[in-house]
Amino acid sequence: MTETQAAAEAVSTTRPTLLEARDLHVEFASRGRRARAVDGVNLAIGAGEIVALVGESGCGKTTLARTLLGLERPTSGEVRYGGNVLDYRSKALKAYRRQVQLVLQDPMGSLNPRQTVYEAVAEGPRIHGLPDEREVVTTALSRAGLRPPDRFFLRYPHELSGGQRQRVVIAGALALDPKVLIADEPVASLDASVRGEILALLLRLRADLGLSALVVTHDLGLAWNIADRVAVMYLGRIVESGPVEQVLTAPRHPYTQALMSVLPESPERVVLTGEPPDPTRIPGGCRFHARCQVLASGKAAEAGVDGKCRSELLQILPAVPEAQAACHYAALSQPGA
Amino acid sequence: MSLLELDDVSVIYRIASGEVPAVRGVSLSLDSGAALGVAGESGSGKSTLAMALLRLLPRDARVGGRILLDGEDVLTMKWGRMRAVRWAEASIVFQGAQHGLNPVRRVGDQIAEPLLVHNLAKPDAARKRVAELLEQVGLPAWRARSYPHELSGGQRQRVMIAMALACSPRLIIADEPTTALDVMVQAQVLTLIKELVAEHGISLIMISHDLSVLADVCDQLAVMYAGRVVEHGPSHEVFHDARHPYSRALAAAFPTVGDPVSRLAPKGLGGDPPDPMQLPTGCSFHPRCPVALDECATMDVELWAAGAGRTAACVHVQEAS
Numbered sequence: 001m002t003e004t005q006a007a008a009e010a011v012s013t014t015r016p017t018l019l020e021a022r023d024l025h026v027e028f029a030s031r032g033r034r035a036r037a038v039d040g041v042n043l044a045i046g047a048g049e050i051v052a053l054v055g056e057s058g059c060g061k062t063t064l065a066r067t068l069l070g071l072e073r074p075t076s077g078e079v080r081y082g083g084n085v086l087d088y089r090s091k092a093l094k095a096y097r098r099q100v101q102l103v104l105q106d107p108m109g110s111l112n113p114r115q116t117v118y119e120a121v122a123e124g125p126r127i128h129g130l131p132d133e134r135e136v137v138t139t140a141l142s143r144a145g146l147r148p149p150d151r152f153f154l155r156y157p158h159e160l161s162g163g164q165r166q167r168v169v170i171a172g173a174l175a176l177d178p179k180v181l182i183a184d185e186p187v188a189s190l191d192a193s194v195r196g197e198i199l200a201l202l203l204r205l206r207a208d209l210g211l212s213a214l215v216v217t218h219d220l221g222l223a224w225n226i227a228d229r230v231a232v233m234y235l236g237r238i239v240e241s242g243p244v245e246q247v248l249t250a251p252r253h254p255y256t257q258a259l260m261s262v263l264p265e266s267p268e269r270v271v272l273t274g275e276p277p278d279p280t281r282i283p284g285g286c287r288f289h290a291r292c293q294v295l296a297s298g299k300a301a302e303a304g305v306d307g308k309c310r311s312e313l314l315q316i317l318p319a320v321p322e323a324q325a326a327c328h329y330a331a332l333s334q335p336g337a
Numbered sequence: 338m339s340l341l342e343l344d345d346v347s348v349i350y351r352i353a354s355g356e357v358p359a360v361r362g363v364s365l366s367l368d369s370g371a372a373l374g375v376a377g378e379s380g381s382g383k384s385t386l387a388m389a390l391l392r393l394l395p396r397d398a399r400v401g402g403r404i405l406l407d408g409e410d411v412l413t414m415k416w417g418r419m420r421a422v423r424w425a426e427a428s429i430v431f432q433g434a435q436h437g438l439n440p441v442r443r444v445g446d447q448i449a450e451p452l453l454v455h456n457l458a459k460p461d462a463a464r465k466r467v468a469e470l471l472e473q474v475g476l477p478a479w480r481a482r483s484y485p486h487e488l489s490g491g492q493r494q495r496v497m498i499a500m501a502l503a504c505s506p507r508l509i510i511a512d513e514p515t516t517a518l519d520v521m522v523q524a525q526v527l528t529l530i531k532e533l534v535a536e537h538g539i540s541l542i543m544i545s546h547d548l549s550v551l552a553d554v555c556d557q558l559a560v561m562y563a564g565r566v567v568e569h570g571p572s573h574e575v576f577h578d579a580r581h582p583y584s585r586a587l588a589a590a591f592p593t594v595g596d597p598v599s600r601l602a603p604k605g606l607g608g609d610p611p612d613p614m615q616l617p618t619g620c621s622f623h624p625r626c627p628v629a630l631d632e633c634a635t636m637d638v639e640l641w642a643a644g645a646g647r648t649a650a651c652v653h654v655q656e657a658s
């Protein structure tokens with residue numbers, strides 16, 4: 001653990017770090033067992049930076065996102081915002097939630113069907129007692145690309161298209177003038193044609209307002225489309241991270257390689273089989289070893305690391321911007337990693 | 338010979354405020370053992386078309402045109418014959434249906450049900466068949482005893498496919514079989530569907546809004562917009578070199594990771610999908626079309642030839658030929 005801590009102290013993103021997870025652990029009780037949903041994560045999001053968090057269903061992405069938002073308390077480790085450890089007293093937390101806003105995945109589920117667009121967007125500003133409500137709502141709708149804004153004030157969600165509903169959800173977050181958006185699968189329930197429009201909106205918000213974003217997704221194309229950096233999560237831990245161009249064109253962790261290989265049109269597929277990973281039973285050694293194609297194919301044995309794969313724990317990756325992977329086999333080709 | 342032949346098929350839903358023309362004159366055909374992909378955004382009529390093929394639409398829907406399955410007209414078939422066709426010849430895996438499994442019955446019993454109901458097997462034989470089917474979709478036979486909540490989303494989707502295969506149909510219609518599944522599970526389900534087509538000679542109609550997924554599984558692709566097919570052709574050609582501007586927008590929406598052109602440059606399509614009750618005049622796509630000409634607002638477009646085995650409903654295609 002001390003090594004991790006030391007590395008975490010040495011965080012150096014090219015942009016100043018705004019939001020950070022340090023050695024974060026989040027556990028749940030699940031049928032009498034401990035589910036280690038987030039099991040040691042270091043992650044830093046710089047000011048004006050867009051980071052994509054990718055990984056398969058159940059790997060802990062949403063739990064990590066909720067913990068960064070202060071909606072879930074870490075079992076150990078800490079969340080830091082602007083250099084300060086998150087304060088969980090209600091008043092401080094309320095102020096924090098203005099800075100870091102959640103954008104939910106399903107616009108149908110997160111909008112109240114009986115609330116007009118105006119009421120939906122005005123809700124946050126009212127809770128926080130902001131002045132000039134009408135002005136705030138107008139600006140937020142316009143920034144979210146619903147123009148002219150007053151034409152949308154009195155509409156109900158069912159009168160909007162899926163893309164427009166997602167924009168209303170984004171406007172609701174923008175109304176509080178946040179510094180960071182945490183978007184959980186922002187386009188998963190949207191049509192292909194609308195998807196690009198919403199992603200372009202996130203990029204525009206970053207350019208115009210300097211917003212940072214953590215985008216949670218299992219869609220690698222989305223990361224390629226909008227993120228500066230990507231962090232790949234497997235069973236509660238980040239197993240590879242770095243600049244998008246590097247990680248997604250030359251992935252080094254076998255899990256990232258498998259994820260990339262199942263994209264349509266990739267030449268050789270590695271379709272992982274086996275049961276979906278279970279956070280109440282995290283395997284010893286490398287947590288991916290039971291499904292790892294590099295170990296199964298004998299390549300790890302050839303390189304003499306198969307024993308380590310099965311029994312030696314990997315170090316928790318520090319929150320550095322450079323490309324890195326937590327894998328005994330990958331470490332051979334990059335000494336010191 | 339074609340297994341399925343659609344000739345000028347139309348579907349109109351009648352609702353309190355008027356008529357909704359959901360499918361407007363679709364002609365397509367599917368050869369035995371082939372896979373056809375149907376793409377288009379939500380509301381373009383894909384599911385309506387799929388349900389029309391097996392007459393699963395609500396009573397207030399009016400269907401026109403001809404649908405020939407193995408030369409027999411589905412629309413004029415007697416009900417008894419229709420029911421037999423639904424089990425023995427063609428079956429459908431519905432959009433989001435994995436949520437529709439009965440939560441309090443073991444999945445094995447649910448898979449066996451059509452066999453027992455249609456007297457196609459005695460209980461013992463049905464149990465054996467269930468084990469075979471589960472294996473065919475990549476689940477161990479003991480999973481027959483599981484309840485739906487004990488399975489992951491991908492495993493439930495496999496159970497749905499096993500149900501569709503139960504009576505050995507020749508045609509499977511899969512409506513968005515992988516939407517909302519994560520990438521690895523999607524890959525597992527798509528691999529399974531491809532095997533069924535390649536190794537068991539089953540014909541497939543697959544519906545999705547993701548052109549890259551369809552291009553991966555299907556030989557032919559039809560792109561629908563506002564109830565019409567606007568482009569049709571071999572799937573790789575339609576995906577990589579679309580002739581209709583709407584197909585081009587769909588193809589660009591899912592970037593190729595590693596392609597510098599799409600890096601930090603997501604591509605979408607502005608504007609809203611058309612309201613079927615108030616369709617634009619001329620080419621229905623003209624209000625959103627990036628390459629529209631003045632005449633597009635008034636002239637009638639139809640599927641014109643657009644290269645070998647290809648058609649597209651765009652004035653630019655007609656000019657080129």
Ligand SMILES: Nc1ncnc2c1ncn2[C@@H]1O[C@H](COP(=O)(O)OP(=O)(O)OP(=O)(O)O)[C@@H](O)[C@H]1O
Nearest residue numbers: 028029030035037056057058059060061062063279
């Ligand atoms: N409140 C809870 N109690 C018990 N277990 C939980 C709880 N919340 C999450 N988990 C478990 O923690 C793990 C991580 O869940 P999480 O929702 O973070 O995954 P995810 O990566 O967001 O998945 P998806 O892509 O499906 O949204 C899962 O195994 C989940 O079942």
Ligand SMILES: Nc1ncnc2c1ncn2[C@@H]1O[C@H](COP(=O)(O)OP(=O)(O)O)[C@@H](O)[C@H]1O
Nearest residue numbers: 350357359378379380381382383384385386613
């Ligand atoms: N039962 C119904 N009653 C009235 N309109 C319907 C019904 N089902 C679908 N529609 C309408 O028909 C059009 C096509 O819908 P659908 O076939 O579900 O499209 P897709 O599957 O391509 O998303 C849409 O405008 C939809 O609102």
Ligand code: SF4
Nearest residue numbers: 286292309327328329
């Ligand atoms: S450490 Fe070994 S088992 Fe783990 S990902 Fe690397 S090669 Fe595979």
Ligand code: SF4
Nearest residue numbers: 620623626633651652
């Ligand atoms: S006919 Fe005109 S409006 Fe329609 S797709 Fe072609 S160019 Fe665009």
Ligand SMILES: [Mg+2]
Nearest residue numbers: 061062063184
């Ligand atoms: Mg989640």
Ligand SMILES: [Mg+2]
Nearest residue numbers: 383384385432
């Ligand atoms: Mg549908």
